[in-house]
Amino acid sequence: MLTADGVDPRLRQAMQRVLLATLPGLLVLLWWFGWGVLLNLLLAACGALAMEALALFLRKRALSAGLGDGSALVSATLLALALPPYCPWWLPLSAAAAAIALGKQVYGGVGQNPFNPAMLGYALALLCFPQSMTHWPAPHAMDLLAGLQQVFGLSDGLQVDAWAQATALDSLRVNKSLTLDELFASNPAFGHFGGRAAQWINLGFLAGGLFLLQQRVIGWQAPAGMLGSLLVISLVCWNGTGSDSHGSPLFHLLSGASMLGAFFIVTEPVSGPKTEKARLLFGVGVGLLTYLIRTWGGYPDGVAFAVLLMNLTVPGLERLCAAKRENA
Template sequence: MSMMHASPLGAAPSTAHLMRWVIIATLPGLGAMTYYFGLGVVSNVLLAALIALGAEALVLTLRSRPLRPALTDSSALLSGVLLGASLPPASPWWLIGIGVLAAIIVAKQLYGGLGHNPFNPAMVGYALLLVSFPAYMTLWSPPQPLVTETLWSQIIGSLPTAALDGLSGATPLDAFKHKGEAVLASEFWASQPLPEGTLSAWRNIALAWLAGGLLLIAKRIISWHIPVAMLGSITLLAALFYASDPSHFASPLFHLLTGATLFGAFFIATDPVTAATSRRGKLIFGAGIGVLVMIIRSLGGYPDAIAFAVLLMNLCVPLLDIYTVPRPSGQPKPARLPTQGGPQ
């Protein structure tokens, strides 16, 4: 959400206005996910949003800070929505709680609150859950009815792990990554490795996130630089990998329309606090995320890698801002210090 830097000249929109527009833009993606994966998506988002608001209020109270300004700016609400949308449907409440507390308390408030956090809060929570509870974070189910018999048991965490394994299936990215070196891509797809409708479901969800992202650009809530740079670098590297060995690497379209690529490009990488600020910096920042995503997907151990790529590039933002933020018009270059033995 590179919001602050996409506004036209004049009075900048309020933080609450911008955050609420981003939440509105998530509705197509959340609606598509709910259609294909059921009400577990809604439970994720509602629980994450409520816990995020509660955690924000708790920390502000402990810091003796006023509650109303921070709670009404919708930043904690948005972090909860984004993290909830990232988790497998009907994740247990305790898993959501751990991720949200890490996002709001550790990644945001312990750094001083909104505007001071160096890392994307939602992705800090997601990355923590992914490395700490990989079994739960890979329980993506195939398309299913809106309401399932096990929905409530999954949410409260009373369903045995063996039963959870029976309900889940691999995502397209995960299935392709673990197909085995000896299996050719053509053989893999011919074996119909995914439940019926899974691939088309993920593609339609990706297009729904794209629709929401284009709305944000049209409303000038974000600028185009980070999404275009990120998607462009993913497309270019995926094309190079695919051209070098189409039997073992997936096509660019597969990388764009499965997993969290479009969601990450428009809703995660564009965070205004943790992204680069200048136009050139945004292009480098977005391109760097795309490169890291493709390296980790193709050569690393994780099939999606959006969270890790974003967090790694968050580390580079201070350096990017130093070298890419242009000087004001007419500002002279800094004077060079004299070298030892030279003119004084």
């Protein structure tokens, strides 16, 4: 039964709980990177909601129904959480607008998208603006004034090298001489188990993911498949702590967007499979592809591309699982 504004109350409630579940990871991000995280959220939300309203207007659909379910805001939030803080103002705006236009509305709106909108927006931004997408700030590197100057292009003379640093995944990928122990001891991007900031951010999103599981907003199959396969393949391919090491299983679980991807991205109900077995296989595929892209691909964190590639396999996974049920 729809509400007076034409919105499914179950969908709206699910979106509200997803937003609530992002709070632990968001708070940790804020502690490490400050106001840049909130600027990303504000700009991405503006870009997503403006594009959603424009698309609905052009399609002659009710704005209240299209904007009231919260799905555009969730996509904008997940995208903003994955973007580097203090990136140029136009980046979250354009990435969020592209996520809604090309990842959702072009297919008919909510419930029709074959690709994860947030990850499509992220991948497009990474392909089009790789330099801006790979400049992550060092923790606690900027105050609000310097951050605003950087975001809006007012930072005359402020060099990127003065505030940016390579992430732990990127440092490990390009390392050729230092052992893993030496990297952890000498490189400020590394913490106890994973990236210095990323390990705590991942634990924050893990806490939010467990809340979603407890509230039964998401199922366990896709997160378990992704994290389980990432654990197994990183354990099988782990070659110790030498200079050619690909990182330990714990390093991969607590670096990059592992937990954000496992609990907030692969669980997206529209672009993912509908059956439990297919969700498990979907998650397994995302975990395997994430490790392969991280280790041998051209990008340090492969969650977005892994999800989009697995989105292409969803019809096949559904047919495979349906055939197995019929033959059982």
